[in-house]
Amino acid sequence: MNGMLEVNASQIEGPRFSFFDAIGQHLAVLVKGVLPPEKCQLWSHSVTNAREDWTPNFGGVQFTFGRAWYTHLEEDRSDLYFARAASSDALVEATLPGMQQSMRDFGARLLRFAVMPRASWCGPGVHIFPSGGLVAKSGGEVHFDTEGLENEHLGERRPAFTIVAMLQKPASGGELRVWDRLFDGELFPKPASSLAMAEVHYQVGSIAVIDSYRMHQIAPFAGEIDRISITMHVVLEADGWHAWF
């Protein structure tokens, strides 16, 4: 298994690029220059200005804009996630017009198959990790993105990817660490130093893609700037990829 593969946005539709070959051979794929920097700046300002509409998670150590399934699951608020899915998407669309569709469009270009909203789930949303906060100091939890997968998906090991767009980078740090380790049923994995690890060094407007079954973590970061990124999860169904946050 190789480390991270970096490609330019223009390459992913070319005949010589196969995302599935790339992700099968690398811990992560970073697609550079997907979102124009001006759009990232506009969207991060819009998110920052919508602070009263952020959803606080885990006692306010981190926030989302638009609701995230894993936070609701872990905080025992699963019903609220589904009850508010439509209003969450309406809020995201009003503040970041076209963002959710542009993430699905990117996914469809990369995966070469339809990407559609996962019915009754929240669409792509935003993570805000505050400067000086717990994730900045200690890094994020080491985890797999299997929480949104049903038993049927897990049983069949259905292909699933996590697609992250960087809107605002912290002053330093905040890379995405990915390990040469796939989900085997363990919910709270520990990174062993013997495992190969790669760090995804995002640029603003680049999009990282990892296997959702791959162990990963946000690295600690420093400085006064909040880390703001978009996350979309996708899983393969018969009619295409279904997307959620």
Ligand SMILES: O=C(O)CCC(=O)C(=O)O
């Ligand atoms: O923001 C990132 O780099 C990754 C976030 C993450 O692990 C997730 O959304 O599941």
Ligand SMILES: [Fe+2]
């Ligand atoms: Fe994750």
